[in-house]
Amino acid sequence: MIVETRKASLWYKSVIDAGLKPKTRPSLDRTYHNRLSPFSRYLDRPVVAKFDHRQGSSDGGGVLLKAANQRLGLTSALAACLQEERQPGKILHEIEELLTQRVMGIALGYEDANDAARLASDPMHKLLVGREPIDGEDLASQSTLSRFENAPDRKELFRLGEALADCVIERHRKRLHGRARPITIDLDPTDDPTHGQQQFTFFNRHYDCYCYLPVVCLLTFNEEAEQYLVAAVLRPGNVSGSCGAIGILRRLLGRLDRAFPGVGFRVRLDGGFAAPEVLEFLDDQPRVEYVVNLASNAVLDRFVEPAMRTARRLSKKSGETEHVYGQFRYKTKKTWKYERRILYKAEVVRHPNRDPKDNPRFVVTNMKQSPKWLYEEVYCQRGDLENRIKELHYGMEIGRTSCTSFWANQFRVMMTAAAYVLMQELRLRLARTDCARAQVATLRERFLKLGVQVVASVRRIVLHLPQAFPYGEHFYRLALSLGAQTG
Numbered sequence: 001m002i003v004e005t006r007k008a009s010l011w012y013k014s015v016i017d018a019g020l021k022p023k024t025r026p027s028l029d030r031t032y033h034n035r036l037s038p039f040s041r042y043l044d045r046p047v048v049a050k051f052d053h054r055q056g057s058s059d060g061g062g063v064l065l066k067a068a069n070q071r072l073g074l075t076s077a078l079a080a081c082l083q084e085e086r087q088p089g090k091i092l093h094e095i096e097e098l099l100t101q102r103v104m105g106i107a108l109g110y111e112d113a114n115d116a117a118r119l120a121s122d123p124m125h126k127l128l129v130g131r132e133p134i135d136g137e138d139l140a141s142q143s144t145l146s147r148f149e150n151a152p153d154r155k156e157l158f159r160l161g162e163a164l165a166d167c168v169i170e171r172h173r174k175r176l177h178g179r180a181r182p183i184t185i186d187l188d189p190t191d192d193p194t195h196g197q198q199q200f201t202f203f204n205r206h207y208d209c210y211c212y213l214p215v216v217c218l219l220t221f222n223e224e225a226e227q228y229l230v231a232a233v234l235r236p237g238n239v240s241g242s243c244g245a246i247g248i249l250r251r252l253l254g255r256l257d258r259a260f261p262g263v264g265f266r267v268r269l270d271g272g273f274a275a276p277e278v279l280e281f282l283d284d285q286p287r288v289e290y291v292v293n294l295a296s297n298a299v300l301d302r303f304v305e306p307a308m309r310t311a312r313r314l315s316k317k318s319g320e321t322e323h324v325y326g327q328f329r330y331k332t333k334k335t336w337k338y339e340r341r342i343l344y345k346a347e348v349v350r351h352p353n354r355d356p357k358d359n360p361r362f363v364v365t366n367m368k369q370s371p372k373w374l375y376e377e378v379y380c381q382r383g384d385l386e387n388r389i390k391e392l393h394y395g396m397e398i399g400r401t402s403c404t405s406f407w408a409n410q411f412r413v414m415m416t417a418a419a420y421v422l423m424q425e426l427r428l429r430l431a432r433t434d435c436a437r438a439q440v441a442t443l444r445e446r447f448l449k450l451g452v453q454v455v456a457s458v459r460r461i462v463l464h465l466p467q468a469f470p471y472g473e474h475f476y477r478l479a480l481s482l483g484a485q486t487g
Contacts, residue, residue, distance in 0.1 A: 241272020
């Protein structure tokens with residue numbers, strides 16, 4: 001098997017013509033000559049692979065992202081929030097081009113700005129930004145993108161967060177025609193380990209590392225299975241779990257109320273958000289139901305002890321995990337102004353070859369339904385939020401916050417969130433197919449990472465995709481739903 005590039009072949013020929021004996025080859029050309037490959041025994045002729053196809057790209061499915069972005073108007077809305085401060089005569093790449101280049105790159109699996117050096121002349125990436133794919137100017141370099149990431153201030157980032165939320169809410173307002181049953185709002189913090197001199201990174205005892213503590217917010221409409229990202233906020237590593245929650249909820253509830261007049265809301269929160277000020281805020285909001293996890297303490301354990309004895313007796317008799325549900329009214333001595341309804345699950349957990357373990361759980365709520373239904377059918381459903389967070393970490397690499405500036409890292413989180421919104425839009429349009437619940441990494445592999453030959457003329461641009469494509473039917477459906485036409 002022979003793998004070569006045109007540049008390396010010319011270099012090799014020039015050395016031979018000069019009568020010299022080549023010792024090494026240019027390392028940057030990734031050039032290999034290996035006629036003793038084990039494949040040679042199975043083939044009847046040499047195989048030559050050349051990296052010289054200017055019109056080829058490995059991201060042919062990215063055209064779906066471009067169509068989804070145009071339907072949402074996402075990067076245009078985000079770019080409008082950024083102020084241009086560069087000298088007009090020296091601008092080669094507009095703000096919207098830079099933003100689109102980064103968002104599309106993240107969605108396609110190139111989460112670092114230094115990938116730009118290898119993708120600057122890729123015809124598909126130029127097409128996604130809006131440039132001529134073959135003869136157009138190259139895209140921005142890594143240094144240009146790094147300056148771009150460090151340019152926005154906190155006011156611009158605040159406007160970016162509002163624009164992202166508005167785009168997501170408007171998309172679902174149109175999809176649901178302004179009508180929805182209770183809209184569920186989930187907030188959850190996550191850890192973002194840091195490994196350098198980033199601003200506001202601190203050691204967190206709970207996660208046992210130096211990190212940031214970003215919080216993500218997702219919406220669920222009409223009891224649908226999908227949870228849609230609407231906000232992502234980076235926070236210092238030493239803040240409390242509830243930091244910023246009231247501001248996020250207040251702005252989000254106002255926007256949702258304007259988009260869906262008269263709709264009811266349901267807020268589900270982890271135990272880190274069970275601060276007195278958060279609960280008081282939720283109590284004061286009209287048409288807002290909430291279920292918030294409550295950390296166990298000695299007082300709550302005394303309330304639930306009779307139920308725990310019952311659960312132990314049932315578990316000993318059956319030899320299986322058993323639980324008992326109940327409720328009581330509770331008020332703290334200093335921080336709560338009035339009693340609230342507390343639901344509990346008195347559980348005894350049994351595992352093979354282990355001793356039984358008590359596992360009492362508590363939830364504070366203003367809802368009226370039975371404790372078992374509220375815990376199992378409402379609160380426990382937020383467990384799927386962990387899958388969305390895993391997608392953000394392992395599918396979109398939201399943790400690539402390696403800039404020194406805290407605000408530059410927040411900008412990276414925002415661009416990653418925008419890329420995830422585009423991926424969720426693709427998944428939404430694959431409803432009622434076997435890809436309707438596919439992870440974003442699977443969507444990328446199946447629909448975006450396609451070999452393509454780009455042919456551009458004065459009249460049109462033709463993308464030559466593989467004929468033997470196993471997901472061609474799904475790709476066809478996606479393209480039609482995003483505005484493509486047959487012909």
